[in-house]
Amino acid sequence: MSAESQAFKLALCQMLVTDDKTANLEKAADFLRRAKQADAKIAVLPECFQCPYDTACFRAYSETLPDPPYPVSKQHESPSLKVLQDLAQETGMYIVGGSVPEISEGKVYNTSMTVSPTGGLIAKHRKTHLFDIDVPGGIKFKESDALTAGDSATAFHIPELSLTAGVAICYDMRFPELAMVQARQLNASLLIYPGAFNLTTGPAHWELLIRARALDNQVFVAACSPARATSGDGYKAWGHSMVVDPWGKVVASTEEKESLVIADIHLSRVEQVRKAIPTSKQRRRDVYTLEYLK
Numbered sequence: 001m002s003a004e005s006q007a008f009k010l011a012l013c014q015m016l017v018t019d020d021k022t023a024n025l026e027k028a029a030d031f032l033r034r035a036k037q038a039d040a041k042i043a044v045l046p047e048c049f050q051c052p053y054d055t056a057c058f059r060a061y062s063e064t065l066p067d068p069p070y071p072v073s074k075q076h077e078s079p080s081l082k083v084l085q086d087l088a089q090e091t092g093m094y095i096v097g098g099s100v101p102e103i104s105e106g107k108v109y110n111t112s113m114t115v116s117p118t119g120g121l122i123a124k125h126r127k128t129h130l131f132d133i134d135v136p137g138g139i140k141f142k143e144s145d146a147l148t149a150g151d152s153a154t155a156f157h158i159p160e161l162s163l164t165a166g167v168a169i170c171y172d173m174r175f176p177e178l179a180m181v182q183a184r185q186l187n188a189s190l191l192i193y194p195g196a197f198n199l200t201t202g203p204a205h206w207e208l209l210i211r212a213r214a215l216d217n218q219v220f221v222a223a224c225s226p227a228r229a230t231s232g233d234g235y236k237a238w239g240h241s242m243v244v245d246p247w248g249k250v251v252a253s254t255e256e257k258e259s260l261v262i263a264d265i266h267l268s269r270v271e272q273v274r275k276a277i278p279t280s281k282q283r284r285r286d287v288y289t290l291e292y293l294k
């Protein structure tokens with residue numbers, strides 16, 4: 001495959017999420033159509049794109065979701081999956097469907113679904129690390145009051161781009177081991193994080209973590225936040241959706257308002273950076289080995 005055919009556009013849909021699920025799904029569809037107009041091949045929605053980011057809401061907004069691979073020919077009751085499938089077929093894009101509260105056997109998960117251009121569900125990631133933090137004078141949040149953690153690393157493949165992309169959700173990005181498994185065991189050269197940082201940790205850590213995951217794996221990293229609500233006393237998302245290249249450079253970003261972020265992804269950059277700074281060949285496994293990396 002030529003370097004040129006390995007270039008494509010990635011869209012991050014930084015949409016405002018309200019407490020109206022139907023309106024949220026319509027808003028997501030609008031953003032996805034705009035992403036198509038911008039010629040995106042992959043479009044990403046934010047964490048909890050159809051539900052307020054609030055432990056009191058997750059169960060009420062939850063849906064049962066099928067496991068991949070799930071063909072488009074089968075109808076499923078999930079309204080969120082239906083929107084993703086319809087829009088993937090309409091636009092011909094790969095859609096990383098942010099996340100949706102998923103109910104299964106009475107437990108609720110924070111789950112991201114990825115749908116291919118034919119409308120098939122090709123990947124599903126259940127947030128692996130729950131956001132339980134307590135920063136004095138800042139934010140206290142306890143996802144584990146309402147959610148159960150998933151237990152696997154996720155990636156999907158796009159044959160026509162020779163691309164494997166990893167998917168994880170928000171707080172997952174604080175765990176370098178998960179990104180390492182996606183990049184080094186699952187061969188991902190793009191890591192995608194639907195996420196919703198906040199006004200305490202957002203300014204301190206959001207960009208730093210995205211760039212760190214890009215640098216320590218020499219991969220592209222894309223993180224998509226909801227837009228920040230300007231009223232109400234609910235969770236205030238940091239916004240600042242961004243795409244970072246394997247050199248650690250921010251190649252596209254926005255601030256806190258609703259916005260469609262479009263990045264040109266040149267996959268050849270991964271090999272260029274790895275050739276220039278060959279850390280993957282310089283690891284000292286005789287000195288350190290993570291047990292699960294065998």
Ligand SMILES: NC(=O)CCC(=O)C(=O)O
Binds near residue numbers: 169205
């Ligand atoms: N939704 C989340 O997981 C928030 C993560 C976050 O804000 C952090 O600081 O980490």
